Amino acid sequence: MTSSLSYYDILSTFDALVAKKAVFYAPRKTIQLEDAGFALEFHISPSLTKKPQDGDPVSGHEDPKAEKPKCFGPGSDIGNDDPGLLLATIRETHLLVVNKFCMFRPQLLLLTSDSYRRQREPLDLNDLSAACSVLSDLSARPLFVIYNCGPVGGASRQHKHLQVLPRPPRLFPDERGFDSKNVPFRYFLRYLDGLDIGASDGHVKLFDVYKSLLAEAKQALGIDPESEDYFPHNVALVKEWIIVVPRQRVDVEGVTANAPGMLGSVWLTSDEQLEQWKQVGPRKVLAGLGFPNT
DSSP, X not given: OOSOOOXXXXXXXXXXXXXXXXXXXXXXXXXXXXXXXXXXXXXXXXXXXXXXXXXXXXXXXXOTTSOOOOBSSTTOOSBOOOGGGEEEEETTTEXXXXXXXXXXXXXXXXXXXXXXXXXXXXXXXXXXXXXXXXXXXXXXXXXXXXXXXTGGGTOOOSBOEEEEEEOOSOOGGGSTTOOGXXXXXXXXXXXXXXXXXXXXXXXXXXXHHHHHHHHHHHHHTTOOTTOOSOOOEEEEEOSSEEEEEXXXXXXXXXXXXXXXXXXXXXXXXXXXXXXXXXXXXXXXXXXXXXXXXX
């Protein structure tokens, strides 16, 4: 990391940006549920209501004819309207930025410095190198990194980015003895035993693991592992494991989820959205967003 920012420095910056309304963050309500052995936490906060969705203007749901605000580069669709949003440059390939629309404190983006890189691309070595640096250097609090590959994977912006946020307490891969039949969707998981992501070659080994999981996922779904066509998927990374979840739909009966949602940490803006999840059924939603685990 080219900056000496610590986790606590980032918290201080985050709080200052929230105080001056440069970042949308509000206390959340959390409801825990279980559906046939699969545990979920539903986080509800109005802070995401202003978040632009796929195809929306950069700064939210404003007039699309309005002048485009400043972004993180000429090819970016992620707004940069406050100098405090940029925290650090990571390995000269990525920018560590405060997310403007937050469910958690703090919630960060890891943007490609090349603003023309796109969210439909799989992760590359530089992406995972930057992720390893952040997880290693900001170790004062357990964090995890997620990637929503393209709109079908839950992404709302085109500029390629990962997200960094506090690690949820309930992620099914954390329990090595979990019953795979309780997971409603197909997933490809690897425990990183003996792989130190903070080591000099850790990011290279991790990239090999990711490529292997991606190839396994494609092959299992009847797709040529060498194909370079868009392959929607979610990725979650912590120091102990990495998981790839292939996606086939952006929503099921109007209900959607991103990478944390597929693992059981679902982000919502209202109680009405929670009722939708309950009516459709969490297992049905997750199996439909991904591929049923049959």
